[in-house]
Amino acid sequence: MxxxxxxxxxxxxxxxxxxxxxxxxxxxxxxxxxxxxxxxxxxxxxxxxxxxxxxxxxxxxxxxxxxxxxxxxxxxxxxxxxxxxxxxxxxxxxxxxxxxxxxxxxxxxxxxxxxxxxxxxxxxxxxxxxxxxxxxxxxxxxxxxxxxxxxxxxxxxxxxxxxxxLARHRLHWVIALARGGLSTPAVFGELDRLRGGAEPPERPVEPVLEALAGGDPRQLALNLGNDLQAAAVSMAPDLRRTLRAGVNAGAIAGLVSGSGPTCAFLCADSDAAVEVATELAGMGVCRTVRVAHGPVGGARVIDEHEPP
Ligand code: C5P
CATH class of the missing domain: 3.30.230.10 (Ribosomal Protein S5; domain 2)
Incomplete structure (x- = not known):
């Protein structure tokens, strides 16, 4: 049955x-x-x-x-x-x-x-x-x-x-949500425009993988990087202020998430993340602030026991 x-x-x-x-x-x-x-x-x-x-x-x-x-x-x-x-x-x-x-x-x-x-x-x-x-x-x-x-x-x-x-430890993040959105194709287009046909610069992935395997967030902080960040900041210049504010509030690194405009701030531990979030929320540089951790699992069914 x-x-x-x-x-x-x-x-x-x-x-x-x-x-x-x-x-x-x-x-x-x-x-x-x-x-x-x-x-x-x-x-x-x-x-x-x-x-x-x-x-x-x-x-x-x-x-x-x-x-x-x-x-x-x-x-x-x-x-x-x-x-x-x-x-x-x-x-x-x-x-x-x-x-x-x-x-x-x-x-x-x-x-x-x-x-x-x-x-x-x-x-x-x-x-x-x-x-x-x-x-x-x-x-x-x-x-x-x-x-x-x-x-x-x-x-x-x-x-x-x-x-x-391989990612050895839980990472603690503060996520700063922006007031508007950015279109992903537009941000890729802006990057192409900024590059003006020049060869893409080297951005090796190995140091990030090594830092993840080692599990030291400070090592990872030194190696985070996003080629789309310059394009997102070019389209939404206020992001520069948001990124600076997060680091001033105590994050060990900040970067634009994907094509933006959300910014993600890496923190040394969960207490630091709460402190950074509280401070950032009072600085008026973003719409709202969330504390998050990673990695978490992908898509999964959560209500298996609901009656048919
Ligand atoms: O694949 P997805 O629908 O998420 O991509 C949205 C848009 O972002 C694409 O239409 C394209 O303009 C841009 N894109 C890209 N190169 C990628 C991923 C996305 O140019 N590797």
Whole structure:
């Protein structure tokens, strides 16, 4: 006898920051080659799916006005992709509860897509393997595969090729959310403009991997780096002030997360993170401040015992 599938199925999925982001040249498909170190942190979205008469998408939480509710929504595209794969109609209600900043450079949309893949494949009992899910994720976006895996991982290709890396200790972060958002394609475009056709500079990943393996946050702090930061700061110059403020407040390093405008500050320990967050919140350099830690796991079902 089949056991009852919980309805709705809810999946929790984390935000990411990039501890290292080296952006190479533009590829023929318009994407940039990347070498990046993804790191999942404890800001989460929840994605619920349940059977419905009509395909429906609901979004709740911070920044919902900015989330598209049409067919461009990445979680909805995940539903359509899986429906096509399963050969059935996308007759489900998808509910997103946003805890990850929208358009913040923390892969919130990609997280929702990863969550939708895991939730719907559970609801429909598709029993897809890791490889199959990763393949579907890569079709949806560059950061979706990492949303499935979580942890700390090396990303290559356009970001969709992900392998876990050894990260010995919990890291403590303060996340500064900005007032507006930045468009990821626009930030990549600004980087190309700033480079003016010159060869991308060298940004070796090995020191970051060594620092992660060693587990000393101060060593890691010396080696964090993001090629998109200059482009994000060029488009949102106030970020310079935010980055300085976090370090003045006691963080051991600060960087723009992905394409921004969210900034992530590495702190020596959890007490320091609370102190930095408190001080930063009073400085008026960002919309709001969160304390987070990483690495955390990727997309996983959280309400297995709800009655059908
Ligand atoms: O893959 P994803 O949909 O998240 O990418 C959003 C946009 O960011 C792409 O359309 C592209 O403009 C830019 N991008 C890029 N190179 C990458 C990843 C993203 O140029 N490796």
């Amino acid at each position: 089949l056991s009852a599938v919980p309805r709705p199925v809810t999946v929790r999925v984390p935000a990411k920051i990039n501890l290292h982001l080296a952006v190479g040249g533009v590829r023929p498909d318009g994407f940039h080659d990347l070498v990046t170190v993804f790191h999942a942190v404890s800001l989460f979205d929840e994605v619920s799916v349940e059977p419905a008469e009509e395909p429906t998408l609901d979004v709740h939480g911070d920044g919902v006005a900015e989330v598209p509710l049409d067919a461009t929504n990445l979680a909805w595209r995940a539903v359509e992709l899986l429906a096509e794969r399963a050969g059935r109609a996308p007759d489900v209600r998808v509910t997103l509860r946003k805890g990850i900043p929208v358009a913040g450079g923390m892969a919130g949309g990609s997280a929702d897509a990863a969550g939708a893949l895991v939730a719907l494949s559970a609801l429909w009992r598709m029993e897809l393997g890791r490889e199959e899910l990763s393949g579907l994720a890569a079709e949806l976006g560059s950061d979706v595969t990492f949303g499935l895996h979580g942890g700390t991982a090396l990303g290559t290709g356009r970001g969709e090729q992900v392998i876990p890396v």
